[in-house]
Amino acid sequence: MTQQLPPLPPTAEPELSGVRNFRDVGGLPAVDGRTVRHGVLYRSGHLAHATDEDAAFLASLDLHTVFDFRNAADHALEGHDVELPGVRNVNIPLSDPADGAEFWQMVRDGDIQQLRDLLGDGKAAARMRYAYRQIMIERTAEHSRVVNALAEDSVPALMHCAAGKDRAGLTVAVVLMAVGVERDAIEEDYLKSNDPRRRYKVRRSDSSPAGMSPEVMELLSPLFDARREYLDTAYATIEETWGSAERYLTEGLGLDPAVRERLSLRLLDG
16 A cells, blocks of 8 residues: 655645656746746656655646656666656656667766766766757657647656656756746746766766766766756747747647647636
8 A cells, every 4th residue: 555645735845766857847937927836847867766655745746747858878777767656657758769878878988088088177067958959950840849838737747768858858948938937937946957876876887086077077067057058048939930939839739829828827826
């Protein structure tokens, strides 16, 4: 029998042992004065290492759907999510498996010279900006699918990728944009992924002092940071490609007013 836990106060966050970067997106303000409801939209890192206690907590949220934005390379590395009773699991990869395999091999196995060559002199941050730009341009169908699902019947929902920072972060941003949440509030929530207790735990094949040296960690850091410049790149891509956030939502994602109104009714107070 699933253990039923008492609900958390809206401002409280659990300490989950095997799930990083979990949080309720509730409380964020929309431009019309409403706020995102607590208990309808959550975000986190992957659920593959969730403990029994973690799973019991997640089950207590009465989730309808877990959206997993990882690809096949992520699943091969960390495993599939634990199953939660009565919860629908939807996998919508937001990055290419080949890129994912190459990425994780570099993170895990790259020696110091390889990391310098691939990530040094600003190349790591440039890689991240490129990834954000490509996701916004190339994954409109996937983002539209998520928004439409939430508008129909998929809340409460939990969205995650590997670290819960990039693919999940962008999708949460798109959903919040669609209901008129203020950009500053979206950014503030996005940057919470930098909290040390939230960050993805980097694992290296070489766990010696050399393999985990300050220089190695500094080279890898841009890949695991939530940086304002990355999210700014996503917004700039919207402006450059569609001209405005409104045209991105209507033309890029194909969202009509009725879908956005249903989404707002599900996600916003008032």
